[in-house]
Amino acid sequence: MTNKLGVGIIGAGNISAAYLRLGPMFKGIELRAVADLNMDAANERAKEFGVRAETVDGLLASDDIDIVVNLTIPAAHFEVSKNVLLAGKHVYSEKPFVLTLEEGAELKALAEEKGLRVGSAPDTFMGGAHQRVRNIIDSGEVGKITSGTAFVMGHGMEHWHPNPDFFYQPGAGPVLDIGPYYVTNLVQLLGPVARVAALTSTPAPERLITSQPRNGEKIPVGTPTTIHALLEFESGAVITMVTSWDVWQHGHSNMELYGEEGTLHVPDPNFFGGEIKQTKREADVELSGEWEHPFSVPNDGDNANYRCAGLADMAIAIQEGRPHRCSDALALHAVEVMTSILAAGEKRGFVEMSTTCERPAPLTPDAARELLA
Ligand SMILES: NC(=O)c1ccc[n+]([C@@H]2O[C@H](COP(=O)([O-])OP(=O)(O)OC[C@H]3O[C@@H](n4cnc5c(N)ncnc54)[C@H](O)[C@@H]3O)[C@@H](O)[C@H]2O)c1
Structure with a gap:
């Protein structure tokens, strides 16, 4: 019990x-x-x-x-x-x-x-959509993932968050704020990262708050807001990851993974659910409805929102004496990937990872x- x-x-x-x-x-x-x-x-x-x-x-x-x-x-x-x-x-x-x-x-x-x-x-990587992608990759259906792309771009946080200051200071910016969802999901899908490279920029030295109650106030920017990174995984997979808060509109999908036998379109790792597309080489694959994962069922308007899943998994893991999925080793590796991306951007070169981690256990339905x- x-x-x-x-x-x-x-x-x-x-x-x-x-x-x-x-x-x-x-x-x-x-x-x-x-x-x-x-x-x-x-x-x-x-x-x-x-x-x-x-x-x-x-x-x-x-x-x-x-x-x-x-x-x-x-x-x-x-x-x-x-x-x-x-x-x-x-x-x-x-x-x-x-x-x-x-x-x-x-x-x-x-x-x-x-x-x-x-x-x-x-x-969010414990969500039904991302776990289904994990299941497809682990089944071998798309072959070994050799490369991919991840895009998370928008125009920042100052139009909705009441106190957006921290988003523009060291410790945040798009890589550390929204990047954790993308990097963590990539690590659960592909395993740990070996090295990264990046170019970064800060197009606007100040941001104008348009949310309430501080509408009209300007806040300083102390961290890059556009980051183009390259990640090489220990598996050999090569991923381009672009994060930016300086983009009004774009046409890239959130995440695409290219395997030796097919392609996977992965929904936004910031959410638990979303639509997956799979191909067998060039042909679309009809995904069966058999994968009924409780963490892809919408429960928050149109969204599947199961925040606390990682916390509950840890609480139960403590009692069962098993590893928890949202582990410190995974989080530490993700932090090293993200901070190394920023360091690589500063030195305009490659940074090797010193940490590694196991992929968290899959979360079946x-x-x-x-x-x-
Ligand atoms: N807001 C979101 O939608 C969202 C989503 C996902 C993750 N997060 C993460 O959650 C965290 C909090 O975000 P938020 O949006 O709720 O921020 P927030 O600014 O709304 O709230 C942070 C709270 O922490 C308190 N606080 C700060 N330092 C403290 C300290 N040393 N001891 C005790 N209290 C302290 C502040 O007084 C404030 O009430 C951040 O790490 C953020 O990245 C936020």
Whole structure:
């Protein structure tokens, strides 16, 4: 039988609402408390979702909290996660896991020393669409993947997020903000990366906020906003990945993978669901409806949104003594890939990876059903 581990959140901002809303769908976790440096934000979220508000120190000292979910801004991820581990609790962080390889390695070592788990978003690769792509690749139907493309381009965050400042500072930018979804999915599909190269640019030194309540305010940009990267995987696959917040319109699909026997069009890794297209050499393949994965069923308007799947998987993995899918090793490797892309852009050359990781275990439809309450 799966017991529920007590979960507390640090960081009562924008994304905390999704965790508090979707958490009850899953086995193995019970969201109990929310904390923030800003007590008003914590109180408001706590009231909205019927959990208790805590100070950060109060949450870390709470006996009924086993796992702390770190939903603070990227620049605070390392310090907050470290304090959680020092308080003797497991930690699951929003992406990006940390901002440097050294920070990630320190957390991983601390967790190992204390016998605690560290997990990190994104968990969208556990979605039905991406798991089906994984299943097709692993079945050998499209042959070995030899190359591919990934495009994630738009015009930034200042038109919707109420406080978009952090997106334009080191630790964010499109590679570290939206790149985790793409890099993590590529690693689960193709395995670890061996080396990267990149060219980067910052076309606009300031961005104009058009969202409320700060409409009209200009914010500085401290990190590249257009990044063209090349990734060579240990498998030999070569991927072009373009991330930008300086593009109004484009006609590229999110992700295409080219195999020796066919092509896969992969939907946006920022989401759990989406349409897959497959070819057998040049001919379209009719994908059968047999793959009924619970994490591709729309539950949020037209979207399949199963955020907390990675958290629930970690909670259950702790109890079963098995590895969790959104692991620190995977997150650390993704951080190294992304920070190396930025470093490669600065030096205009190649950067070799020093970390590697196992592909996370596939999440079959039956395994996904096991995570649902
Ligand atoms: N907003 C989204 O749609 C979204 C989606 C996916 C992932 N994320 C990730 O989730 C994280 C949070 O994003 P957000 O949009 O909710 O940000 P946000 O700015 O809305 O909220 C962050 C909250 O963290 C609090 N905080 C900051 N530093 C803290 C500290 N040291 N201790 C305690 N509280 C602290 C802030 O007071 C704020 O309430 C980021 O890492 C982001 O990349 C956000």
